[in-house]
Amino acid sequence: MASRSADRADASQFGVYLHWPFCLSKCPYCDFNSHVRRAAIDEARFVRAFAAEIASTAARVPGRTVSSIFFGGGTPSLMQPQTVAAVLDAVARHWRVAPDAEITLEANPTSVEASRFRGYRAAGVNRVSLGVQALDDRALAELGRLHSAREALDAVGIARSVFDRISFDLIYARPGQTPQDWAGELKCALVEAGEHLSLYQLTIEPDTPFASLHAAGKLKIPDEDIARALYDTTQDICAAHGLPAYEISNHARPGGECRHNLIYWRAHEYAGIGPGAHGRLDIDGARYATATEKRPEQWLARVENDGHGLVSDDPLTREEIADELLLMGLRLAEGIDPARYAVVAGRALDPARIAALQENGLVEITAAGRLRVSMPGFPILDAVVADLAA
Ligand SMILES: C[S@@+](CC[C@H](N)C(=O)[O-])C[C@H]1O[C@@H](n2cnc3c(N)ncnc32)[C@H](O)[C@@H]1O
Numbered sequence: 570m571a572s573r574s575a576d577r578a579d580a581s582q583f584g585v586y587l588h589w590p591f592c593l594s595k596c597p598y599c600d601f602n603s604h605v606r607r608a609a610i611d612e613a614r615f616v617r618a619f620a621a622e623i624a625s626t627a628a629r630v631p632g633r634t635v636s637s638i639f640f641g642g643g644t645p646s647l648m649q650p651q652t653v654a655a656v657l658d659a660v661a662r663h664w665r666v667a668p669d670a671e672i673t674l675e676a677n678p679t680s681v682e683a684s685r686f687r688g689y690r691a692a693g694v695n696r697v698s699l700g701v702q703a704l705d706d707r708a709l710a711e712l713g714r715l716h717s718a719r720e721a722l723d724a725v726g727i728a729r730s731v732f733d734r735i736s737f738d739l740i741y742a743r744p745g746q747t748p749q750d751w752a753g754e755l756k757c758a759l760v761e762a763g764e765h766l767s768l769y770q771l772t773i774e775p776d777t778p779f780a781s782l783h784a785a786g787k788l789k790i791p792d793e794d795i796a797r798a799l800y801d802t803t804q805d806i807c808a809a810h811g812l813p814a815y816e817i818s819n820h821a822r823p824g825g826e827c828r829h830n831l832i833y834w835r836a837h838e839y840a841g842i843g844p845g846a847h848g849r850l851d852i853d854g855a856r857y858a859t860a861t862e863k864r865p866e867q868w869l870a871r872v873e874n875d876g877h878g879l880v881s882d883d884p885l886t887r888e889e890i891a892d893e894l895l896l897m898g899l900r901l902a903e904g905i906d907p908a909r910y911a912v913v914a915g916r917a918l919d920p921a922r923i924a925a926l927q928e929n930g931l932v933e934i935t936a937a938g939r940l941r942v943s944m945p946g947f948p949i950l951d952a953v954v955a956d957l958a959a
Pocket residue numbers: 592598599600601641642643644645675676677678699700701702738739740769770771772773774
């Protein structure tokens with residue numbers, strides 16, 4: 570049975586995610602939907618297809634006010650600024666865009682891309698998120714990155730001079746990295762940081778070159794104890810510098826949180842446009858999970874034939890919606906509202922399970938009655954969620 574949409578989402582929050590699926594080269598750790606093409610990309614053709622998919626999505630969820638737009642990838646900073654402008658125009662033709670909407674573009678930190686930042690701002694982008702990954706040239710080479718630490722920091726500087734809001738990503742728990750190394754690198758990063766940092770532990774994703782090297786014993790990542798020490802170092806240093814974690818991997822000064830990602834974590838509504846994009850749409854009292862064709866050329870062909878690239882479009886059950894609320898919401902330091910969970914799930918969370926997790930120091934109930942994961946619980950978040958959802 571599907572649950573009433575009003576029980577789930579704040580109607581003032583509606584996000585549009587747009588996926589640009591191309592990169593200049595494929596990083597060996599990455600399993601995002603990103604593709605390398607020898608030939609130039611026909612951006613005008615993509616603009617027409619994005620506009621068509623925006624139109625078909627807006628026909629299903631009309632009348633929304635867009636509070637956030639996010640160009641993710643892949644490498645959206647390979648798009649020409651006029652391509653970004655044309656896609657933003659298409660969004661604004663079909664929905665109202667809030668005057669204070671957050672409009673983010675993910676960028677790789679090379680000089681070529683930084684040269685486009687002013688064009689993106691003129692197109693309407695007001696926030697960039699840069700994939701710096703490391704501030705150490707050897708580590709960057711091992712990660713297969715095409716930029717040096719200097720070039721990345723220069724791009725961060727240019728981004729800060731063009732945009733009021735910027736973020737950058739670093740990957741830690743890299744091969745051979747000690748908590749001391751990471752503490753030094755993180756402190757340098759914090760000197761350059763704006764209001765937001767994403768700090769991801771290296772994950773060995775299946776079917777990547779890193780997975781093969783790891784399986785062959787040629788890539789040794791920090792063991793559980795060191796990974797835990799690296800995580801604790803991250804929390805302590807960022808909090809001391811005024812950027813506490815507001816989500817398991819994301820840190821911000823108060824007010825600098827990424828509003829787009831909050832839409833996902835707070836289980837609000839969002840449209841997914843472009844190859845391999847996911848969406849959650851509230852239609853006639855049901856919540857639909859949508860996904861589009863991942864392969865760029867096949868996605869184009871589908872959109873050109875059918876007006877959309879959807880390969881799945883299914884109403885979620887109450888149980889599935891409630892599980893997502895837990896899975897996403899408990900990543901946040903603010904946690905979840907148990908009353909909202911009860912309305913969505915049609916049953917309350919089990920008080921005995923909450924009490925047992927509380928006794929073990931893994932979850933807390935805040936003064937406002939919210940349920941949240943405590944610091945010792947975050948490194949084992951999946952297990953905590955599985956226990957609560959059971
Ligand atoms: C879509 S990618 C970033 C955008 C841009 N293409 C770039 O690489 O600069 C989003 C972020 O995910 C992180 N990421 C990707 N694969 C990862 C992995 N296997 N482990 C940890 N973080 C990863 C990286 O920090 C990356 O910047």
